[in-house]
Amino acid sequence: MSVQRKKSRRxxxxxxxxxxxxxxxxxxxxxxxxxxxxxxxAMSTVVVGVIIGLACVWYFTSGEDPHDVxxxxxxxxxxxxxGTTTFVPRxxxxxxxxxxxxxxxxxxxxxxxxTVGIPTILMILLFxxxxxxxxxxxxxxxxxxxxxxxxxTAASMGVLTYKGAVAxxxxxxxxxxxxxLIEEQNLPxxxxxxxxxxxxxCTSCHTYAGEGSSNLGAPDLTTIGDTGRSVEQFMxxxxxxxxxxxxxxxxxxxxxxxxxxxxxxxxxxx
Numbered sequence: 001m002s003v004q005r006k007k008s009r010r011x012x013x014x015x016x017x018x019x020x021x022x023x024x025x026x027x028x029x030x031x032x033x034x035x036x037x038x039x040x041x042a043m044s045t046v047v048v049g050v051i052i053g054l055a056c057v058w059y060f061t062s063g064e065d066p067h068d069v070x071x072x073x074x075x076x077x078x079x080x081x082x083g084t085t086t087f088v089p090r091x092x093x094x095x096x097x098x099x100x101x102x103x104x105x106x107x108x109x110x111x112x113x114x115t116v117g118i119p120t121i122l123m124i125l126l127f128x129x130x131x132x133x134x135x136x137x138x139x140x141x142x143x144x145x146x147x148x149x150x151x152x153t154a155a156s157m158g159v160l161t162y163k164g165a166v167a168x169x170x171x172x173x174x175x176x177x178x179x180x181l182i183e184e185q186n187l188p189x190x191x192x193x194x195x196x197x198x199x200x201x202c203t204s205c206h207t208y209a210g211e212g213s214s215n216l217g218a219p220d221l222t223t224i225g226d227t228g229r230s231v232e233q234f235m236x237x238x239x240x241x242x243x244x245x246x247x248x249x250x251x252x253x254x255x256x257x258x259x260x261x262x263x264x265x266x267x268x269x270x
Contacts, residue, residue: 017136096164097157103167103215122153181209185222185269187262194262197255205245208266217244225267234260 025031054072062070091099098115105114133146140147178196181187187195203212207220214220229237235256241247248256 091164093161093165096162097160098164100160100164100167103164177211181211185209185266187265191258191262191265194258194260198259198262201248202259209269221263221266223266223268224263225265229264231257231260231264234263 030036058070058072059075060070062068062073062075064075068074098119101114101118102111105111129146137143178192178199181195182189182192198208199211202208202221205215205218206212207214207218207222209222237245238251238256238259239247239249241249
């Protein structure tokens with residue numbers, strides 16, 4: 001009975017608020033429709049017009065030659081190299097916080113939590129907030145929970161964005177690092193091509209004697225040769241790409257064999 005009475009009181013309050021809103025509109029204001037909608041439509045038209053104008057300026061002041069730079073930059077940059085093995089992809093700055101979340105939740109069983117689960121839960125809470133909090137109070141000092149949640153969200157996204165922006169990426173090691181690895185890991189000179197190809201291609205996910213970065217749960221391969229696999233077995237693994245590992249079946253056979261020989265010889269510094 002008390003629940004029914006509470007609901008009725010709430011309905012009465014909402015009706016009174018709506019009547020007050022109608023009275024305020026009639027006496028000293030303008031209704032949302034069509035005035036506010038007209039203002040939004042007009043501003044959206046201006047924004048789209050500015051974007052189209054900038055695109056026209058960029059296109060008509062630049063040429064097809066990459067060196068022909070217009071008022072807003074060149075029309076084309078250098079052509080992409082589809083065969084590169086050293087390109088390190090990075091997201092746009094407004095996705096840096098998700099980019100760094102992927103580094104925190106980097107194991108295969110938890111990566112979906114960091115990239116999809118947490119953002120989706122926060123988005124659902126954001127959409128549900130107007131339905132959960134129906135108070136008319138808008139003064140900041142009277143809304144400590146909402147203000148605290150806002151500050152914590154802004155601080156966490158700011159920190160994650162900064163960490164994602166300054167995060168160091170795994171890059172291919174230079175000739176000095178190759179020489180050092182061959183000496184420290186007691187590798188035969190014949191596996192040098194495979195080591196160089198491994199450092200350019202595989203260290204974005206795997207680590208080897210401190211080089212590279214571990215992502216998506218990829219294991220350290222410093223002592224992978226102790227598993228007893230043959231060169232042909234390593235080549236087969238590279239072709240098939242088990243689990244989250246991509247397939248490298250498009251690499252030439254000699255490159256696959258070079259990496260397989262390097263992995264077979266990788267048995268640690270001892």
